[in-house]
Amino acid sequence: MTAERKMRINDVQVKFEEGETVLACARRAGVRIPTLCHFDGLSDIGACRLCLVEVEGSAQLAASCVTRAEPGMVIRCHTTRLAEYRKVILELLLAERNHVCSVCVANGNCELQDLATEHQIDHVRFDYQFPALGVDLSHGQFGVDHNRCILCTRCVRVCDEIEGAHTWDVAGRGGTSRVITDLAQPWGESQTCTSCGKCVELCPTGALFPRGTSVGGLVRDRGRIELAMAHRRHESCHG
Amino acid sequence: MSRLRFATAWLAGCSGCHMSFLDLDEWLADLGRLVEIVYCPIIDVKEYPDHVDVALVEGAVANEDNREMARRIRDRTRVVVAFGDCAVTGNVTAMRNPLGSARTVLERSYLELPTLAPAIPAAPGILPVLEDRVRPLQEVIAVDGFLPGCPPPAGMIREFLEGVIAGGPPVARRPRFG
Numbered sequence: 001m002t003a004e005r006k007m008r009i010n011d012v013q014v015k016f017e018e019g020e021t022v023l024a025c026a027r028r029a030g031v032r033i034p035t036l037c038h039f040d041g042l043s044d045i046g047a048c049r050l051c052l053v054e055v056e057g058s059a060q061l062a063a064s065c066v067t068r069a070e071p072g073m074v075i076r077c078h079t080t081r082l083a084e085y086r087k088v089i090l091e092l093l094l095a096e097r098n099h100v101c102s103v104c105v106a107n108g109n110c111e112l113q114d115l116a117t118e119h120q121i122d123h124v125r126f127d128y129q130f131p132a133l134g135v136d137l138s139h140g141q142f143g144v145d146h147n148r149c150i151l152c153t154r155c156v157r158v159c160d161e162i163e164g165a166h167t168w169d170v171a172g173r174g175g176t177s178r179v180i181t182d183l184a185q186p187w188g189e190s191q192t193c194t195s196c197g198k199c200v201e202l203c204p205t206g207a208l209f210p211r212g213t214s215v216g217g218l219v220r221d222r223g224r225i226e227l228a229m230a231h232r233r234h235e236s237c238h239g
Numbered sequence: 240m241s242r243l244r245f246a247t248a249w250l251a252g253c254s255g256c257h258m259s260f261l262d263l264d265e266w267l268a269d270l271g272r273l274v275e276i277v278y279c280p281i282i283d284v285k286e287y288p289d290h291v292d293v294a295l296v297e298g299a300v301a302n303e304d305n306r307e308m309a310r311r312i313r314d315r316t317r318v319v320v321a322f323g324d325c326a327v328t329g330n331v332t333a334m335r336n337p338l339g340s341a342r343t344v345l346e347r348s349y350l351e352l353p354t355l356a357p358a359i360p361a362a363p364g365i366l367p368v369l370e371d372r373v374r375p376l377q378e379v380i381a382v383d384g385f386l387p388g389c390p391p392p393a394g395m396i397r398e399f400l401e402g403v404i405a406g407g408p409p410v411a412r413r414p415r416f417g
């Protein structure tokens with residue numbers, strides 16, 4: 001006999017389906033766990049670490065997007081320790097590249113900027129790195145500004161898993177990692193890109209944008225892609 | 240109770256934060272009654288005075304004058320507040336950092352681009368020497384409070400100051416970059 005599929009998240013009792021992640025259960029229970037690399041319908045990679053939660057009985061924190069719900073699990077999502085870690089993660093992201101919100105296309109429409117506010121970040125406690133990074137405007141419709149990229153790889157996954165083009169990838173290691181199109185060729189010369197715009201739609205920051213977008217001018221309309229993803233989920237269940 | 244001795248100062252920023260401060264409109268008159276404004280770019284005091292209780296400091300530290308002023312403010316002020324994104328993050332002022340040293344930027348701006356009489360301006364004692372790296376205020380002096388925004392909206396400045404005047408901590412309730 002299998003144990004009943006029930007767990008506790010922040011003292012809320014939650015029932016779950018076999019194979020569901022802790023993050024999915026939390027969302028269903030109305031418990032907000034912040035995320036950046038996760039996007040509903042894409043595979044999960046546990047890269048941004050914002051969704052870390054405490055699991056009772058375990059000394060390690062768990063990335064809730066890649067942790068399967070187990071019967072009897074007791075999860076805490078909002079302890080002071082987690083709040084501090086999330087703050088540190090966001091501050092490190094802000095310090096790592098050149099985030100100048102005041103002149104950014106995504107100003108006012110950026111998941112990183114919003115999360116910083118949500119976590120009461122009024123300054124960054126780490127020295128800014130000020131790396132020398134470029135902007136690629138070779139594509140006829142879109143641009144990529146590496147100064148704003150947080151390496152969440154949503155672009156990589158949506159292009160591979162939904163569009164099926166696999167134009168994006170990550171090259172390099174550690175602090176020198178960056179997203180590339182094809183074999184690190186200019187985006188405009190990519191043989192694989194279908195110019196569908198999915199990556200631009202899903203980028204959480206100002207790193208990908210339609211060309212000609214001005215400061216604070218980025219508007220996102222994710223409805224179309226969410227529909228495509230729902231369709232894909234439906235197909236994989238019944239196909 | 241004696242009134243707080245209040246100052247604002249302007250380092251390497253565009254003065255936009257002070258414009259936003261001026262957007263407080265008639266509340267500035269109230270502020271003038273609540274605190275004693277002892278130093279500010281819009282009042283006629285030349286020297287940063289001693290025994291300041293609270294100072295809003297706009298701008299990053301980009302040259303030797305900014306650095307000296309930042310130190311003076313720290314020495315003479317109880318609560319130093321980084322005022323606006325340039326002071327808090329470096330912001331637009333620090334956008335030259337990834338390009339290299341001050342020399343690289345000066346050469347590009349004053350030697351390579353101009354067509355008329357290219358020369359790097361130099362006037363020792365008059366023109367402050369640029370530092371190689373623009374720094375947010377807290378990389379140069381200890382900072383007690385942060386009020387981000389480019390510029391921080393007037394309402395946020397008011398809320399922040401009302402908190403401090405009431406004896407609360409110098410904390411922005413909903414800080415936001417940009």
Ligand code: SF4
Pocket residue numbers: 098099100101102104105106107108110111112113148205206207416417
């Ligand atoms: S990507 Fe977001 S956090 Fe980064 S500069 Fe743009 S608005 Fe600010």
Ligand code: SF4
Pocket residue numbers: 158159163165166167168192193194195196197198199200
């Ligand atoms: S526009 Fe479409 S095909 Fe091109 S890189 Fe983005 S997701 Fe891939």
Ligand code: SF4
Pocket residue numbers: 148149150151152153154155156179199202203204205207208
């Ligand atoms: S370009 Fe955007 S979507 Fe792609 S990794 Fe960078 S931040 Fe993420």
